[in-house]
Amino acid sequence: MTSNERLPVAVIGAGPVGLAAAARLIERGIEPLILERGTSVGASLLEWGHVRVFSPWKYNIDDAARKLLDANGWAVPLPHHLPTGREIVEDYLLPLSHVPAIARGLRLGASVTAVARSGVDKVSSIGRDQRPFVVRYSNGDGEQDVVVRAVVDASGTWGQPNPMGANGLPVRGERSSDRVSYGIPDVAGRRRADFIGKRTLVVGSGHSAINVALALMELQESDPRTEIFWALRHHGVERLLGGGLNDQLPERGALGLAAKRAIVDGHLKMLTSFAAQGLTIEDGRVSIEAQTGGKPLRLDVDQIVVVTGFRPDFTFLRELRIEVNPAVEAPPALAPLIDPNLHSCGTVPPHGVEELFHPEKDFFIVGSKSYGRAPTFLMKTGYEQVRSVVAEIAGDHASARRVELVLPETGVCRVDVGSAPSGGCCGGPAPAPVDACCAADAVAKSAGKSGCGCGDLPTGGPERVSEGF
Ligand SMILES: Cc1cc2nc3c(=O)[nH]c(=O)nc-3n(C[C@H](O)[C@H](O)[C@H](O)COP(=O)(O)OP(=O)(O)OC[C@H]3O[C@@H](n4cnc5c(N)ncnc54)[C@H](O)[C@@H]3O)c2cc1C
Numbered sequence: 001m002t003s004n005e006r007l008p009v010a011v012i013g014a015g016p017v018g019l020a021a022a023a024r025l026i027e028r029g030i031e032p033l034i035l036e037r038g039t040s041v042g043a044s045l046l047e048w049g050h051v052r053v054f055s056p057w058k059y060n061i062d063d064a065a066r067k068l069l070d071a072n073g074w075a076v077p078l079p080h081h082l083p084t085g086r087e088i089v090e091d092y093l094l095p096l097s098h099v100p101a102i103a104r105g106l107r108l109g110a111s112v113t114a115v116a117r118s119g120v121d122k123v124s125s126i127g128r129d130q131r132p133f134v135v136r137y138s139n140g141d142g143e144q145d146v147v148v149r150a151v152v153d154a155s156g157t158w159g160q161p162n163p164m165g166a167n168g169l170p171v172r173g174e175r176s177s178d179r180v181s182y183g184i185p186d187v188a189g190r191r192r193a194d195f196i197g198k199r200t201l202v203v204g205s206g207h208s209a210i211n212v213a214l215a216l217m218e219l220q221e222s223d224p225r226t227e228i229f230w231a232l233r234h235h236g237v238e239r240l241l242g243g244g245l246n247d248q249l250p251e252r253g254a255l256g257l258a259a260k261r262a263i264v265d266g267h268l269k270m271l272t273s274f275a276a277q278g279l280t281i282e283d284g285r286v287s288i289e290a291q292t293g294g295k296p297l298r299l300d301v302d303q304i305v306v307v308t309g310f311r312p313d314f315t316f317l318r319e320l321r322i323e324v325n326p327a328v329e330a331p332p333a334l335a336p337l338i339d340p341n342l343h344s345c346g347t348v349p350p351h352g353v354e355e356l357f358h359p360e361k362d363f364f365i366v367g368s369k370s371y372g373r374a375p376t377f378l379m380k381t382g383y384e385q386v387r388s389v390v391a392e393i394a395g396d397h398a399s400a401r402r403v404e405l406v407l408p409e410t411g412v413c414r415v416d417v418g419s420a421p422s423g424g425c426c427g428g429p430a431p432a433p434v435d436a437c438c439a440a441d442a443v444a445k446s447a448g449k450s451g452c453g454c455g456d457l458p459t460g461g462p463e464r465v466s467e468g469f
Contacts, residue, residue, distance in 0.1 A: 007149040008033040008105065009393060010135045012112045014041040016088065017367030017382035018154035019096050020062035024390035026101045027064045033148060034102070035137050037111040037155075041097040042089035044158035049086030050186040051211055054254075055378060056080045060088060062383040068099045110137045110144075115151055115363075116319035129361040150362035150393045152386065153317070157310035157368050158183065164203050164276050164306045166233050172278035179286045180279070180304045184208045187305070188215040195219055195303055199227040201288065203276070204307030205234065206375055210259045212305050217267055228267065229299065231274035231290075233308075271297070279304075312369045321359040329372030331356050331365065338374040350381065350405035352388025364389045380405065 009025050011018045014036035022032035040046060053060070058079035069092075070076075077083065077091050097106055114136040117128055132147050161182035163170035174180055187195040196219045202212050213230050220226040262268045273293040280287050285300045312329055314322065325335030334355040336342060356364050366389055367382040384405040392400035 004130070004132050004149045007132055007147060009150045009152060009390075010035060010115075010133065010146065010148040012115075012135075012151065012153045013037075013155040013367070014093070014097065014106060014108075015044055015154060015156050015367060016042065016060070016062070016093060016379045017156075017386060018152070019093055019102065020065050020383045021152045021154055021366060021386040021390060022102055022105065023062060023064035023068050023096070024386050025393075026068065028390060028394040028396075030390070030394060032102070032105045033135075033146060034106045035110040035112050035135065036106065036108050039109055040089065040094070041106070041108075042085075042093040044156050045085040045089050045093070047085075047158065048184045048208075049084060049089065050189050051184055051208075052082050052084050053088070054082060054207070055380070056082050057092075059378070059380045061092060062379075062386075064387070065092075065096050068101065069096055072099050107137070107139065110139045112137045112155070112316055113143070114316050114319065115153075117360075118147055122319050122321060133363070151364070152389060152393075153363070153365045153369060154367040154382075154386075155313070155369055157312050157371075160311045160313050161306065162308040162311055162373075164304070164308065166275040171276045173280055174276075174306075177279050177281065177286060177304075179281070179302065180306055182306050184212055184307060185305060186215075187212060188218045192219065195226070197223040197225040198302035199229070199285075199300070200303045200305060201229045201231060201299065201301045202305045202307060203231045203233075203274070204305075204309070205232045206307065206309060209307040210256065212307055213262070213268055214258055217262055220267060227269070227301075229269045229271055229301065230263075231271040231276075231292075233274055234272065271299075309373065309375055310368075311373050312365075320363055322363070322365070323359055324372060328374050330370060330374060331358060333357065334370060335372070335374075338371055338376070340374055350384045350403050352385060352403060353392040353400045356385060356389060362393060 008031040011021045011025070011032050011034045014022075014034050018034060018036070019041060022034050025032040036043065038044075038046075056079060057077040060083065061077075066076075072095075074095055075091070077087075083091065096102060112135060116122075116134050116136075117124075117131045118134045119131060120128055132149050133151050135146050135148055135151060137144055137146070162168065164174050164180070165171045181191075185191050187200075195216060200216055202209055202216070209230070213228055216226060216228045220228065259268065263270055271290075271292045274290060275292075276288055276290040278289045280289075282300070285302060286304060288297075288299045288301065288304070290297045290299065314324075314329075323332055324330060325332050325339070327341065328335040328339050330338060334351060337349060337351065337355065353364070356366065356370060358364070366385045368377040370382075370385060371377045384403070387404065388400045388402075391397075
Protein backbone atom coordinates (compact mmCIF):
# COMPACT_ATOMS: atom_id res chain seq x y z
CA MET A 1 0.00 0.00 0.00
CA THR A 2 1.34 3.45 -0.91
CA SER A 3 0.97 6.25 1.60
CA ASN A 4 -1.83 7.75 -0.54
CA GLU A 5 -3.72 4.47 -0.49
CA ARG A 6 -3.96 4.63 3.28
CA LEU A 7 -5.93 7.86 3.00
CA PRO A 8 -9.73 7.94 2.77
CA VAL A 9 -11.62 8.88 -0.40
CA ALA A 10 -13.76 12.00 -0.05
CA VAL A 11 -17.35 11.79 -1.24
CA ILE A 12 -19.01 15.20 -1.55
CA GLY A 13 -22.73 14.91 -0.87
CA ALA A 14 -24.78 12.25 0.93
CA GLY A 15 -27.56 11.92 -1.61
CA PRO A 16 -28.44 8.53 -3.07
CA VAL A 17 -25.42 8.54 -5.39
CA GLY A 18 -22.90 9.80 -2.82
CA LEU A 19 -24.00 7.16 -0.32
CA ALA A 20 -23.86 4.49 -3.04
CA ALA A 21 -20.28 5.60 -3.74
CA ALA A 22 -19.50 5.23 -0.04
CA ALA A 23 -21.02 1.71 -0.03
CA ARG A 24 -18.91 0.75 -3.05
CA LEU A 25 -15.76 2.10 -1.35
CA ILE A 26 -16.51 0.06 1.76
CA GLU A 27 -17.06 -3.02 -0.42
CA ARG A 28 -13.53 -2.52 -1.76
CA GLY A 29 -12.00 -1.98 1.68
CA ILE A 30 -11.49 1.77 1.16
CA GLU A 31 -12.52 4.23 3.86
CA PRO A 32 -15.04 6.87 2.69
CA LEU A 33 -15.19 10.36 4.15
CA ILE A 34 -18.66 11.63 3.26
CA LEU A 35 -19.10 15.38 3.54
CA GLU A 36 -22.72 16.52 3.49
CA ARG A 37 -23.79 20.15 3.63
CA GLY A 38 -27.26 19.41 5.00
CA THR A 39 -28.22 18.35 8.50
CA SER A 40 -29.50 15.03 7.16
CA VAL A 41 -28.50 12.58 4.47
CA GLY A 42 -30.64 13.05 1.36
CA ALA A 43 -30.96 16.76 2.14
CA SER A 44 -32.01 17.62 -1.43
CA LEU A 45 -34.60 14.84 -1.59
CA LEU A 46 -36.16 16.14 1.60
CA GLU A 47 -36.76 19.45 -0.17
CA TRP A 48 -38.94 17.62 -2.68
CA GLY A 49 -40.05 15.02 -0.12
CA HIS A 50 -43.73 15.40 -1.08
CA VAL A 51 -43.10 14.27 -4.69
CA ARG A 52 -43.72 10.63 -5.59
CA VAL A 53 -40.97 9.46 -7.95
CA PHE A 54 -41.82 7.45 -11.05
CA SER A 55 -39.13 4.80 -10.67
CA PRO A 56 -40.13 2.03 -8.26
CA TRP A 57 -37.94 0.92 -5.36
CA LYS A 58 -36.30 -1.81 -7.43
CA TYR A 59 -34.58 0.92 -9.48
CA ASN A 60 -33.77 3.20 -6.56
CA ILE A 61 -31.58 0.99 -4.39
CA ASP A 62 -27.90 0.49 -5.09
CA ASP A 63 -26.63 -3.12 -4.93
CA ALA A 64 -23.67 -2.42 -2.64
CA ALA A 65 -25.86 -0.32 -0.34
CA ARG A 66 -28.42 -3.12 -0.24
CA LYS A 67 -25.74 -5.61 0.87
CA LEU A 68 -24.69 -3.33 3.73
CA LEU A 69 -28.32 -2.82 4.75
CA ASP A 70 -29.19 -6.51 4.54
CA ALA A 71 -26.24 -7.35 6.77
CA ASN A 72 -27.51 -4.84 9.31
CA GLY A 73 -31.17 -5.91 9.42
CA TRP A 74 -33.38 -3.81 7.17
CA ALA A 75 -37.06 -3.78 6.26
CA VAL A 76 -36.74 -4.02 2.46
CA PRO A 77 -39.29 -1.77 0.69
CA LEU A 78 -41.70 -3.38 -1.77
CA PRO A 79 -39.89 -3.48 -5.14
CA HIS A 80 -42.80 -2.12 -7.21
CA HIS A 81 -43.86 0.64 -4.82
CA LEU A 82 -43.20 4.22 -5.95
CA PRO A 83 -41.72 6.09 -2.98
CA THR A 84 -41.83 9.82 -2.32
CA GLY A 85 -38.59 11.75 -1.92
CA ARG A 86 -39.14 11.64 1.85
CA GLU A 87 -39.67 7.87 1.83
CA ILE A 88 -36.42 7.40 -0.08
CA VAL A 89 -34.67 9.21 2.73
CA GLU A 90 -36.55 7.62 5.65
CA ASP A 91 -36.72 4.04 4.38
CA TYR A 92 -33.40 3.80 2.56
CA LEU A 93 -30.84 6.58 3.00
CA LEU A 94 -31.27 7.08 6.75
CA PRO A 95 -30.98 3.34 7.58
CA LEU A 96 -27.94 3.25 5.28
CA SER A 97 -26.37 6.19 7.10
CA HIS A 98 -26.73 4.26 10.38
CA VAL A 99 -24.72 1.28 9.09
CA PRO A 100 -21.55 1.59 11.22
CA ALA A 101 -19.11 1.58 8.29
CA ILE A 102 -20.98 4.52 6.71
CA ALA A 103 -21.75 6.35 9.97
CA ARG A 104 -18.03 6.35 10.85
CA GLY A 105 -17.18 8.39 7.76
CA LEU A 106 -20.24 10.66 7.59
CA ARG A 107 -19.93 14.36 8.47
CA LEU A 108 -23.23 16.23 8.40
CA GLY A 109 -23.35 20.02 8.25
CA ALA A 110 -20.03 19.92 6.36
CA SER A 111 -20.17 22.17 3.31
CA VAL A 112 -17.30 21.69 0.89
CA THR A 113 -15.93 25.06 -0.20
CA ALA A 114 -12.75 24.08 -2.11
CA VAL A 115 -10.77 21.13 -3.45
CA ALA A 116 -7.11 21.26 -4.54
CA ARG A 117 -4.08 19.02 -5.06
CA SER A 118 -2.02 19.00 -1.90
CA GLY A 119 0.97 21.33 -2.12
CA VAL A 120 0.57 22.37 -5.78
CA ASP A 121 -1.63 24.88 -7.51
CA LYS A 122 -3.60 24.30 -10.69
CA VAL A 123 -0.71 25.28 -13.00
CA SER A 124 1.89 22.85 -11.58
CA SER A 125 2.13 19.57 -13.48
CA ILE A 126 5.25 17.83 -12.17
CA GLY A 127 4.32 14.94 -9.89
CA ARG A 128 0.75 16.21 -9.74
CA ASP A 129 -0.98 12.87 -10.23
CA GLN A 130 0.87 11.30 -7.30
CA ARG A 131 -0.21 13.94 -4.82
CA PRO A 132 -3.25 13.54 -2.60
CA PHE A 133 -6.07 16.09 -2.53
CA VAL A 134 -6.96 18.65 0.10
CA VAL A 135 -10.68 19.11 0.65
CA ARG A 136 -11.75 22.20 2.54
CA TYR A 137 -15.11 22.29 4.24
CA SER A 138 -16.85 24.47 6.75
CA ASN A 139 -18.96 23.26 9.62
CA GLY A 140 -20.10 24.64 12.97
CA ASP A 141 -16.46 24.68 14.15
CA GLY A 142 -15.16 26.79 11.25
CA GLU A 143 -13.00 25.81 8.27
CA GLN A 144 -11.44 22.34 8.12
CA ASP A 145 -8.92 20.81 5.68
CA VAL A 146 -8.72 17.05 5.13
CA VAL A 147 -6.25 15.14 2.99
CA VAL A 148 -7.68 12.36 0.84
CA ARG A 149 -6.47 10.05 -1.94
CA ALA A 150 -9.33 10.68 -4.39
CA VAL A 151 -12.48 12.81 -4.62
CA VAL A 152 -15.92 11.78 -5.81
CA ASP A 153 -18.14 14.83 -6.25
CA ALA A 154 -21.78 13.73 -5.86
CA SER A 155 -23.09 17.12 -4.79
CA GLY A 156 -26.00 17.19 -7.24
CA THR A 157 -27.47 20.28 -8.86
CA TRP A 158 -30.53 20.92 -6.67
CA GLY A 159 -28.93 24.00 -5.08
CA GLN A 160 -28.59 25.77 -8.46
CA PRO A 161 -31.99 26.06 -10.16
CA ASN A 162 -32.08 27.69 -13.58
CA PRO A 163 -33.76 31.09 -13.69
CA MET A 164 -36.80 32.06 -15.77
CA GLY A 165 -35.11 33.90 -18.63
CA ALA A 166 -34.99 32.05 -21.93
CA ASN A 167 -31.40 33.28 -22.26
CA GLY A 168 -30.38 31.57 -19.02
CA LEU A 169 -30.37 34.81 -17.01
CA PRO A 170 -32.90 35.88 -14.41
CA VAL A 171 -35.38 38.29 -15.97
CA ARG A 172 -35.59 41.85 -14.63
CA GLY A 173 -37.09 41.78 -11.14
CA GLU A 174 -36.91 37.98 -10.81
CA ARG A 175 -34.23 37.79 -8.16
CA SER A 176 -35.81 40.43 -5.95
CA SER A 177 -39.33 38.99 -6.07
CA ASP A 178 -40.59 36.89 -3.17
CA ARG A 179 -43.37 35.55 -5.42
CA VAL A 180 -41.02 33.37 -7.46
CA SER A 181 -40.41 29.81 -6.25
CA TYR A 182 -37.91 27.34 -7.70
CA GLY A 183 -37.57 23.56 -7.62
CA ILE A 184 -40.82 21.83 -6.91
CA PRO A 185 -42.64 23.59 -4.07
CA ASP A 186 -45.29 21.70 -2.13
CA VAL A 187 -48.16 23.73 -3.58
CA ALA A 188 -50.88 21.32 -2.45
CA GLY A 189 -49.40 20.75 1.01
CA ARG A 190 -47.07 22.91 3.05
CA ARG A 191 -47.50 25.95 0.76
CA ARG A 192 -51.18 25.41 -0.01
CA ALA A 193 -52.24 28.79 1.39
CA ASP A 194 -49.96 30.60 -1.08
CA PHE A 195 -51.57 28.93 -4.09
CA ILE A 196 -55.22 27.98 -3.43
CA GLY A 197 -57.68 30.30 -5.13
CA LYS A 198 -54.76 32.17 -6.71
CA ARG A 199 -53.39 32.64 -10.24
CA THR A 200 -50.12 30.83 -10.76
CA LEU A 201 -47.74 30.76 -13.68
CA VAL A 202 -45.66 27.58 -13.99
CA VAL A 203 -42.62 27.97 -16.25
CA GLY A 204 -40.83 24.84 -17.47
CA SER A 205 -41.32 21.68 -19.43
CA GLY A 206 -39.90 18.75 -17.51
CA HIS A 207 -41.60 16.16 -15.34
CA SER A 208 -41.35 18.45 -12.31
CA ALA A 209 -43.25 21.19 -14.14
CA ILE A 210 -45.99 18.68 -14.97
CA ASN A 211 -45.97 17.62 -11.32
CA VAL A 212 -46.46 21.20 -10.10
CA ALA A 213 -49.21 21.84 -12.66
CA LEU A 214 -51.08 18.68 -11.64
CA ALA A 215 -50.72 19.50 -7.93
CA LEU A 216 -52.22 22.93 -8.64
CA MET A 217 -55.13 21.18 -10.34
CA GLU A 218 -55.84 19.41 -7.06
CA LEU A 219 -56.28 22.85 -5.54
CA GLN A 220 -58.47 23.85 -8.47
CA GLU A 221 -60.84 21.01 -7.56
CA SER A 222 -61.21 22.39 -4.02
CA ASP A 223 -61.36 26.02 -5.13
CA PRO A 224 -62.28 26.68 -8.77
CA ARG A 225 -60.87 30.21 -8.53
CA THR A 226 -57.42 28.61 -8.72
CA GLU A 227 -56.05 29.49 -12.17
CA ILE A 228 -53.04 27.80 -13.75
CA PHE A 229 -50.98 29.15 -16.62
CA TRP A 230 -48.30 26.85 -17.91
CA ALA A 231 -45.55 28.42 -19.99
CA LEU A 232 -43.20 26.48 -22.25
CA ARG A 233 -40.20 28.04 -23.88
CA HIS A 234 -40.69 25.91 -26.99
CA HIS A 235 -43.58 25.78 -29.37
CA GLY A 236 -45.29 22.47 -28.85
CA VAL A 237 -46.50 20.22 -26.07
CA GLU A 238 -46.65 16.93 -27.98
CA ARG A 239 -43.07 15.92 -27.33
CA LEU A 240 -43.17 17.01 -23.73
CA LEU A 241 -46.19 14.87 -23.01
CA GLY A 242 -44.62 12.21 -25.23
CA GLY A 243 -43.78 8.73 -23.94
CA GLY A 244 -47.15 7.94 -22.42
CA LEU A 245 -47.98 4.32 -22.87
CA ASN A 246 -44.55 3.58 -24.37
CA ASP A 247 -42.76 4.71 -21.24
CA GLN A 248 -41.28 1.78 -19.34
CA LEU A 249 -41.72 3.75 -16.12
CA PRO A 250 -45.55 3.93 -16.30
CA GLU A 251 -45.89 6.68 -13.71
CA ARG A 252 -43.67 8.92 -15.79
CA GLY A 253 -45.85 8.24 -18.84
CA ALA A 254 -49.00 8.78 -16.75
CA LEU A 255 -47.86 12.28 -15.76
CA GLY A 256 -47.72 13.26 -19.42
CA LEU A 257 -51.11 11.72 -20.18
CA ALA A 258 -52.78 13.46 -17.21
CA ALA A 259 -51.33 16.82 -18.29
CA LYS A 260 -52.54 16.24 -21.83
CA ARG A 261 -56.10 15.67 -20.58
CA ALA A 262 -55.97 18.82 -18.43
CA ILE A 263 -54.96 20.94 -21.42
CA VAL A 264 -57.79 19.55 -23.55
CA ASP A 265 -60.28 20.11 -20.70
CA GLY A 266 -59.10 23.70 -20.31
CA HIS A 267 -57.85 23.29 -16.72
CA LEU A 268 -54.36 24.29 -17.79
CA LYS A 269 -53.89 27.38 -19.94
CA MET A 270 -50.87 26.81 -22.15
CA LEU A 271 -48.50 29.57 -23.23
CA THR A 272 -46.04 28.25 -25.80
CA SER A 273 -42.88 29.84 -27.25
CA PHE A 274 -42.86 31.84 -24.01
CA ALA A 275 -40.05 34.28 -23.22
CA ALA A 276 -40.40 36.35 -20.05
CA GLN A 277 -38.67 39.74 -20.00
CA GLY A 278 -39.41 41.31 -16.66
CA LEU A 279 -41.51 41.28 -13.49
CA THR A 280 -42.97 44.06 -11.43
CA ILE A 281 -45.26 44.00 -8.43
CA GLU A 282 -48.44 45.99 -9.05
CA ASP A 283 -51.49 46.14 -6.76
CA GLY A 284 -50.24 43.11 -4.84
CA ARG A 285 -49.87 40.99 -7.99
CA VAL A 286 -46.86 40.08 -10.09
CA SER A 287 -47.11 41.60 -13.51
CA ILE A 288 -45.11 39.69 -16.11
CA GLU A 289 -43.94 41.21 -19.33
CA ALA A 290 -43.30 38.50 -21.91
CA GLN A 291 -43.54 37.37 -25.51
CA THR A 292 -45.46 34.31 -26.65
CA GLY A 293 -44.89 33.22 -30.21
CA GLY A 294 -43.25 36.60 -30.86
CA LYS A 295 -46.30 38.60 -29.65
CA PRO A 296 -46.18 40.78 -26.53
CA LEU A 297 -48.09 39.54 -23.49
CA ARG A 298 -48.78 41.06 -20.09
CA LEU A 299 -49.97 38.62 -17.46
CA ASP A 300 -50.87 39.33 -13.84
CA VAL A 301 -50.50 36.43 -11.41
CA ASP A 302 -50.09 35.86 -7.68
CA GLN A 303 -47.27 33.34 -7.82
CA ILE A 304 -44.68 32.07 -10.28
CA VAL A 305 -43.09 28.64 -10.09
CA VAL A 306 -39.92 28.32 -12.16
CA VAL A 307 -39.12 24.70 -12.98
CA THR A 308 -36.59 25.10 -15.75
CA GLY A 309 -33.98 22.58 -14.65
CA PHE A 310 -30.74 22.91 -12.76
CA ARG A 311 -27.10 23.65 -13.39
CA PRO A 312 -23.94 22.39 -11.69
CA ASP A 313 -21.83 24.43 -9.27
CA PHE A 314 -18.15 24.32 -10.21
CA THR A 315 -17.02 27.17 -7.97
CA PHE A 316 -15.43 24.93 -5.33
CA LEU A 317 -13.56 22.98 -8.05
CA ARG A 318 -11.69 26.09 -9.27
CA GLU A 319 -8.25 24.71 -8.34
CA LEU A 320 -8.80 21.38 -10.13
CA ARG A 321 -8.28 20.56 -13.78
CA ILE A 322 -11.77 19.71 -14.80
CA GLU A 323 -13.07 19.59 -18.34
CA VAL A 324 -16.70 19.88 -19.34
CA ASN A 325 -18.55 20.26 -22.59
CA PRO A 326 -19.16 24.00 -23.10
CA ALA A 327 -22.88 23.57 -23.76
CA VAL A 328 -24.04 20.77 -21.50
CA GLU A 329 -21.40 21.19 -18.76
CA ALA A 330 -20.97 17.42 -18.53
CA PRO A 331 -17.63 15.60 -19.01
CA PRO A 332 -16.72 15.69 -22.72
CA ALA A 333 -17.20 11.95 -23.33
CA LEU A 334 -20.57 11.87 -21.57
CA ALA A 335 -22.02 15.05 -23.07
CA PRO A 336 -22.89 13.68 -26.55
CA LEU A 337 -24.91 10.88 -24.94
CA ILE A 338 -27.15 13.31 -23.06
CA ASP A 339 -27.04 16.57 -25.03
CA PRO A 340 -30.66 17.70 -25.52
CA ASN A 341 -29.63 19.49 -28.73
CA LEU A 342 -28.82 16.15 -30.29
CA HIS A 343 -31.48 13.94 -28.84
CA SER A 344 -34.01 13.90 -26.09
CA CYS A 345 -33.92 10.25 -25.15
CA GLY A 346 -34.47 9.79 -21.47
CA THR A 347 -32.99 6.43 -22.44
CA VAL A 348 -29.33 7.20 -21.88
CA PRO A 349 -26.96 4.29 -22.38
CA PRO A 350 -25.37 3.13 -19.12
CA HIS A 351 -21.87 4.42 -18.73
CA GLY A 352 -18.95 4.49 -16.32
CA VAL A 353 -15.48 5.77 -15.78
CA GLU A 354 -14.56 6.12 -19.47
CA GLU A 355 -17.26 8.76 -19.89
CA LEU A 356 -16.54 10.44 -16.56
CA PHE A 357 -12.80 11.16 -16.74
CA HIS A 358 -11.44 14.64 -16.09
CA PRO A 359 -7.84 15.68 -16.68
CA GLU A 360 -7.42 15.63 -12.88
CA LYS A 361 -6.53 12.03 -12.05
CA ASP A 362 -8.61 10.42 -9.29
CA PHE A 363 -11.24 13.16 -9.38
CA PHE A 364 -14.74 12.33 -10.62
CA ILE A 365 -18.10 14.07 -10.83
CA VAL A 366 -20.93 11.55 -10.52
CA GLY A 367 -24.68 11.54 -10.00
CA SER A 368 -27.01 14.24 -11.22
CA LYS A 369 -24.13 16.75 -11.29
CA SER A 370 -22.33 14.61 -13.88
CA TYR A 371 -25.17 15.43 -16.31
CA GLY A 372 -24.38 19.13 -16.04
CA ARG A 373 -27.38 20.98 -17.45
CA ALA A 374 -28.86 17.95 -19.19
CA PRO A 375 -32.08 16.44 -17.85
CA THR A 376 -33.41 12.93 -17.21
CA PHE A 377 -30.80 11.63 -14.79
CA LEU A 378 -31.83 8.44 -13.00
CA MET A 379 -30.49 7.18 -9.67
CA LYS A 380 -29.82 3.83 -11.30
CA THR A 381 -27.50 5.52 -13.79
CA GLY A 382 -25.60 7.06 -10.90
CA TYR A 383 -25.25 3.71 -9.15
CA GLU A 384 -23.55 2.24 -12.23
CA GLN A 385 -21.34 5.32 -12.46
CA VAL A 386 -20.06 4.90 -8.91
CA ARG A 387 -19.61 1.14 -9.25
CA SER A 388 -17.31 1.85 -12.18
CA VAL A 389 -15.55 4.90 -10.70
CA VAL A 390 -14.81 3.18 -7.39
CA ALA A 391 -13.44 0.13 -9.25
CA GLU A 392 -11.09 2.52 -11.08
CA ILE A 393 -9.98 4.21 -7.86
CA ALA A 394 -9.33 0.75 -6.39
CA GLY A 395 -7.18 -0.15 -9.41
CA ASP A 396 -9.62 -2.70 -10.84
CA HIS A 397 -9.55 -1.24 -14.34
CA ALA A 398 -11.25 -4.23 -15.99
CA SER A 399 -14.33 -4.00 -13.77
CA ALA A 400 -14.35 -0.22 -14.16
CA ARG A 401 -14.77 -0.60 -17.91
CA ARG A 402 -17.47 -3.28 -17.79
CA VAL A 403 -21.02 -1.95 -18.11
CA GLU A 404 -23.42 -3.84 -15.87
CA LEU A 405 -26.73 -2.09 -16.27
CA VAL A 406 -29.85 -1.95 -18.45
CA LEU A 407 -32.00 1.14 -17.98
CA PRO A 408 -35.75 1.48 -18.47
CA GLU A 409 -36.71 3.35 -21.65
CA THR A 410 -38.74 6.55 -21.67
CA GLY A 411 -40.60 5.88 -24.91
CA VAL A 412 -39.74 9.40 -26.07
CA CYS A 413 -36.69 9.99 -28.13
CA ARG A 414 -36.08 12.60 -30.78
CA VAL A 415 -32.95 12.85 -32.88
CA ASP A 416 -31.99 16.07 -34.55
CA VAL A 417 -29.97 14.46 -37.28
CA GLY A 418 -29.16 17.79 -38.88
CA SER A 419 -27.16 19.02 -35.93
CA ALA A 420 -25.78 15.76 -34.59
CA PRO A 421 -22.06 15.63 -35.37
CA SER A 422 -21.77 11.90 -36.02
CA GLY A 423 -25.04 10.31 -35.24
CA GLY A 424 -24.76 11.61 -31.70
CA CYS A 425 -28.10 10.25 -30.53
CA CYS A 426 -28.57 7.65 -27.82
CA GLY A 427 -25.12 6.17 -27.49
CA GLY A 428 -23.96 7.25 -30.95
CA PRO A 429 -24.58 5.61 -34.31
CA ALA A 430 -25.86 2.04 -34.56
CA PRO A 431 -23.38 -0.65 -35.69
CA ALA A 432 -23.24 -0.62 -39.52
CA PRO A 433 -25.13 -3.84 -40.44
CA VAL A 434 -27.96 -3.25 -37.97
CA ASP A 435 -31.28 -1.66 -38.96
CA ALA A 436 -31.46 0.85 -36.12
CA CYS A 437 -31.27 4.62 -35.74
CA CYS A 438 -28.73 4.68 -32.90
CA ALA A 439 -26.85 2.44 -30.47
CA ALA A 440 -29.67 2.43 -27.92
CA ASP A 441 -32.16 1.52 -30.65
CA ALA A 442 -29.90 -1.35 -31.73
CA VAL A 443 -29.59 -2.65 -28.15
CA ALA A 444 -33.37 -2.46 -27.65
CA LYS A 445 -34.09 -4.25 -30.93
CA SER A 446 -31.53 -6.97 -30.25
CA ALA A 447 -33.31 -7.57 -26.94
CA GLY A 448 -36.56 -8.15 -28.85
CA LYS A 449 -38.08 -4.74 -28.02
CA SER A 450 -39.56 -2.34 -30.54
CA GLY A 451 -36.55 -0.02 -30.29
CA CYS A 452 -35.87 3.23 -28.49
CA GLY A 453 -38.45 5.15 -30.46
CA CYS A 454 -36.15 7.61 -32.25
CA GLY A 455 -37.14 6.49 -35.70
CA ASP A 456 -40.87 6.96 -35.09
CA LEU A 457 -40.62 10.64 -34.37
CA PRO A 458 -40.09 13.65 -36.58
CA THR A 459 -36.58 15.06 -36.71
CA GLY A 460 -35.28 18.61 -36.71
CA GLY A 461 -37.13 21.78 -35.76
CA PRO A 462 -36.40 24.35 -33.09
CA GLU A 463 -38.01 22.37 -30.28
CA ARG A 464 -35.62 21.54 -27.49
CA VAL A 465 -36.46 19.76 -24.30
CA SER A 466 -33.78 20.41 -21.74
CA GLU A 467 -35.69 20.95 -18.56
CA GLY A 468 -35.73 17.56 -16.91
CA PHE A 469 -37.33 16.71 -13.58
C1 LIG B 1 -38.47 16.18 -8.29
C2 LIG B 1 -37.50 15.13 -8.74
C3 LIG B 1 -37.95 13.87 -9.07
C4 LIG B 1 -37.06 12.88 -9.46
N1 LIG B 1 -37.53 11.64 -9.76
C5 LIG B 1 -36.66 10.65 -10.06
C6 LIG B 1 -37.12 9.32 -10.30
O1 LIG B 1 -38.31 9.05 -10.33
N2 LIG B 1 -36.21 8.35 -10.52
C7 LIG B 1 -34.87 8.61 -10.56
O2 LIG B 1 -34.08 7.68 -10.73
N3 LIG B 1 -34.40 9.87 -10.39
C8 LIG B 1 -35.26 10.89 -10.14
N4 LIG B 1 -34.79 12.17 -9.96
C9 LIG B 1 -33.39 12.51 -10.34
C10 LIG B 1 -32.27 12.11 -9.42
O3 LIG B 1 -32.17 10.73 -9.32
C11 LIG B 1 -32.36 12.74 -8.07
O4 LIG B 1 -32.24 14.13 -8.22
C12 LIG B 1 -31.27 12.27 -7.11
O5 LIG B 1 -31.51 12.87 -5.87
C13 LIG B 1 -29.86 12.60 -7.57
O6 LIG B 1 -28.97 12.08 -6.62
P1 LIG B 1 -27.54 12.71 -6.34
O7 LIG B 1 -27.00 11.89 -5.21
O8 LIG B 1 -26.78 12.80 -7.60
O9 LIG B 1 -27.79 14.22 -5.89
P2 LIG B 1 -28.62 14.82 -4.68
O10 LIG B 1 -29.71 13.92 -4.24
O11 LIG B 1 -28.99 16.20 -5.09
O12 LIG B 1 -27.58 14.87 -3.50
C14 LIG B 1 -26.54 15.79 -3.46
C15 LIG B 1 -26.16 16.04 -2.00
O13 LIG B 1 -24.99 16.84 -1.96
C16 LIG B 1 -25.13 17.82 -0.94
N5 LIG B 1 -24.25 18.95 -1.29
C17 LIG B 1 -24.43 19.86 -2.27
N6 LIG B 1 -23.39 20.71 -2.30
C18 LIG B 1 -22.56 20.34 -1.31
C19 LIG B 1 -21.31 20.85 -0.83
N7 LIG B 1 -20.71 21.90 -1.39
N8 LIG B 1 -20.72 20.22 0.22
C20 LIG B 1 -21.31 19.13 0.80
N9 LIG B 1 -22.49 18.63 0.39
C21 LIG B 1 -23.10 19.21 -0.67
C22 LIG B 1 -26.62 18.16 -0.96
O14 LIG B 1 -27.03 18.72 0.27
C23 LIG B 1 -27.23 16.79 -1.23
O15 LIG B 1 -27.53 16.09 -0.05
C24 LIG B 1 -35.67 13.17 -9.56
C25 LIG B 1 -35.22 14.46 -9.24
C26 LIG B 1 -36.12 15.44 -8.83
C27 LIG B 1 -35.60 16.80 -8.49
